[in-house]
Amino acid sequence: MAKIKRNRNGTRKDVIIAKAAKLFREKGFSATSMRDLAEHVGVEAASLYNHISSKAEILQEICFKTANNFMSHIEEVDATPNKTAIEKIQAILRFHIKQMLDNYEEVYVSDREWKHLTDPYLSNMQSQRRAYRQRIASVIEEGIRKGEIKPIDAPTAVLIMLHAVSGIESWHRSKKKIPGELLEDNMVQILVDGLRKQV
Amino acid sequence: MAKIKRNRNGTRKDVIIAKAAKLFREKGFSATSMRDLAEHVGVEAASLYNHISSKAEILQEICFKTANNFMSHIEEVDATPNKTAIEKIQAILRFHIKQMLDNYEEVYVSDREWKHLTDPYLSNMQSQRRAYRQRIASVIEEGIRKGEIKPIDAPTAVLIMLHAVSGIESWHRSKKKIPGELLEDNMVQILVDGLRKQV
DNA sequence: AAATAGCGCTAACAATTGTTAGTATTTTAT
C-alpha cells in the first residue's frame, strides 16, 4: 500500500488525526476502531502506530488542541481594554461560532467525546472546562454589576450560550443551509438580546 | 444470585432499562458493555437476555419512549386554542426543561446516543427528530407573522432553544445547584426575551 | 402435589478490539 499522503505543512500524524476527528464525530470515539481509521487513511491498522502511540493519544491531541485554542482566545479578549461586558460576550460567541464552522470536526469531537479521555488527561480536561466556563461567568457577572446585563444566574447563561453554539452541528447537517455569516448574526442576536437589559 | 428486584408497577425489564440509561449517559452506548450493565443490575450478563433481546433493543426503547413523549406534548400544545406563539414556545421550553430534570438519564441518552441506533430505527428516529424541529419552527414562524417574534431565521432559533436546554446536563453535574424552578425561569427568560420583539 | 413458566447460573462461541513483533520496502542522507 502507498504511503500516507501528507499535505504541505502537515505531518502524516496530522492526516491521521484529521481523519480520526471526522470518524469520531460520525460514530463516536468508542465505536470507531483503529482498522476503521486505517482504512480511511489508506493503510493497514498496524501502520498507524508508526505515527501515533495509541488511540487514546489521538483523542488527547484533538481535545487539548481545541481547548487551548479557546482558552487563549478568552484570555486575549479578557485582556483587551475598553471593552464592555456585552462586547466581550459577543466576541466570545462569535469566536465559538467561527471555530465551529472552520474546525467543525475537532471542535465537535472535543466537546462530545472528551469523557473518553483517561486520567490524568480526563481530570485535566475537566478542570480546564470548568475554568473556561468560570471565566465567561465572570464576564457576565461583571456586566451585571455594571448594569449592562440583566440580573440573571450567570452559570445558567453560560450553559445556554455554550450549548446553543454547539447546536451548530445540526445546522451543519442541514440541507438548506443559511450562509455562515447570517447564522452567526442570528445566533448572536438571539442570545445577546436575551442578555441585554432592556432600557 | 438473587433475582432482579422490581419496584411496584415496574417489570424487571424496566429496571434493566433504567440502569442502562444511567450507564449509557455516563459512558456512552458503545463504551457500555453488557457485563458492565449486568453487574450494576446485580446479575450475570447472560441473565439479562431473559428480559431483553439485545443491547440494541435497550437503546431503541429509551430513544422512542422519549421521542414519543415529546411528540405527544407538542401536538397537545399545538392543538390548544387561544395561545400566542410566545406562549407555545414557553410551554415547549418548560416541558423540555422539566423532562430534563425529571427523566434526566433517558432524555440525555436519547439526545446524544440515538446515532447508534441501526436501521430501520435510525432512519425512523432521524425523521421523527426532523419533524419535531419542524413543528417548533412553524410555531416560531407563526409568531413572526403575527408580529410577536423578531424576524429571525426560525430553524436557527429552534437549534438554539433545543441545544440550550440540553445543556442542563452541566447543571445536573454542578456542585452549587440553583433550584430547579429558578433554573427554569432563568432559561425561559433568557431565551424568550431574545425572541420577543421589543416594542 | 404436580406441572409449568420464569429466571438465574456456567460455559462457551465467533467476532472484534487495541496493540506489538518482526520484516520488507521505500525514501532520505551520506
Next chain:
DNA sequence: ATAAAATACTAACAATTGTTAGCGCTATTT
C-alpha cells in the same frame, strides 16, 4: 551507490465484545 531512517506490511496476541445453549432452581398455576 551505500547506509540510515521512515514507514509500510503480515501475522499474531490477549482481552473484550454481544450473544446463545443448556441446565437447575424457584415461584406460580393447575
